[in-house]
Amino acid sequence: MPFLLIDFPAFKPIAIEIGPFAIRWYALAYICGIVFGWLYARSLLKKERLWGGPAPMSLVQIDDFILWVTLGIILGGRTGYVLFYNLPFFIDHPAAIFRLWEGGMSFHGGFLGCVVAVMWFAYRNGISILSLGDITTAVAPVGLLLGRIANFINGELWGRAADPELPWAMIFPNDPTQLPRHPSQLYEAGMEGILLFAALAIMIRFGALKRPGMILGAFILIYGLSRIAGEHFREPDVQLGFLWGGLTMGMLLSIPMLIVGLILIVLAVRRDAPKPAGAIR
Numbered sequence: 001m002p003f004l005l006i007d008f009p010a011f012k013p014i015a016i017e018i019g020p021f022a023i024r025w026y027a028l029a030y031i032c033g034i035v036f037g038w039l040y041a042r043s044l045l046k047k048e049r050l051w052g053g054p055a056p057m058s059l060v061q062i063d064d065f066i067l068w069v070t071l072g073i074i075l076g077g078r079t080g081y082v083l084f085y086n087l088p089f090f091i092d093h094p095a096a097i098f099r100l101w102e103g104g105m106s107f108h109g110g111f112l113g114c115v116v117a118v119m120w121f122a123y124r125n126g127i128s129i130l131s132l133g134d135i136t137t138a139v140a141p142v143g144l145l146l147g148r149i150a151n152f153i154n155g156e157l158w159g160r161a162a163d164p165e166l167p168w169a170m171i172f173p174n175d176p177t178q179l180p181r182h183p184s185q186l187y188e189a190g191m192e193g194i195l196l197f198a199a200l201a202i203m204i205r206f207g208a209l210k211r212p213g214m215i216l217g218a219f220i221l222i223y224g225l226s227r228i229a230g231e232h233f234r235e236p237d238v239q240l241g242f243l244w245g246g247l248t249m250g251m252l253l254s255i256p257m258l259i260v261g262l263i264l265i266v267l268a269v270r271r272d273a274p275k276p277a278g279a280i281r
Helices: 025-045 059-084 087-092 094-098 107-125 129-153 184-205 214-231 249-270
Strands: 014-018 021-024
Touching: 014 025, 021 025, 025 059, 025 129, 059 087, 059 107, 059 129, 087 094, 107 129, 107 249, 129 184, 129 214, 184 214, 214 249
Parallel strands: none
Antiparallel strands: 014 021
């Protein structure tokens, strides 16, 4: 074994265990991502200067929205995984659809679930769909960062085979080939989590929330670019492999995001910045 390889840390699959009660790393990532995202969303809503006046929704409303978006993430993420990544298996084993503890979530499905939650909640509460989409996507990188770190801890969704001389190449214990691989989970955590969060935070600081749809469009565009870049290092799902022209399912699902993101950004730029208005209570 080349001396430059980094040993994969021996993480326990369970993060917290108290008697018969146990929380796995992936579940903990979801919980912490939602809680930290909620706290960050509340802090943004309290700063009227970021919105050019009172925020377009109240703190009570964002508190209520947490349940809606949580259901959207879970139901959409699982549905997306079933439809996009492993449909033949679930057709033969329909009961496995409900075994969430065995893993299997799709970001693109979870994102569509969030879109449904945003549209439904905004309509029922008289809130701007674009503004609610902005605040939701502004905090989303927090959950993406924690989710990718959980993927790394679980030793899943590893990268493609790497040059053995790569200083940070790793051999993942669950990999039957035992080849040195890119820790692509950490690459994605950096791009989809840290980089995306920083880019959106800078835009917010310079007034992007004053133009509804700007942060939403930027999130969709930057995530799509980051995911496509990350897929060049990530090993495709074994049941799918490479698709047309060496593309992966993650790449194909991200291409429409580039188009939608660009359209939302252009529309937000062309739209006049909203005049200050009272918050909806």
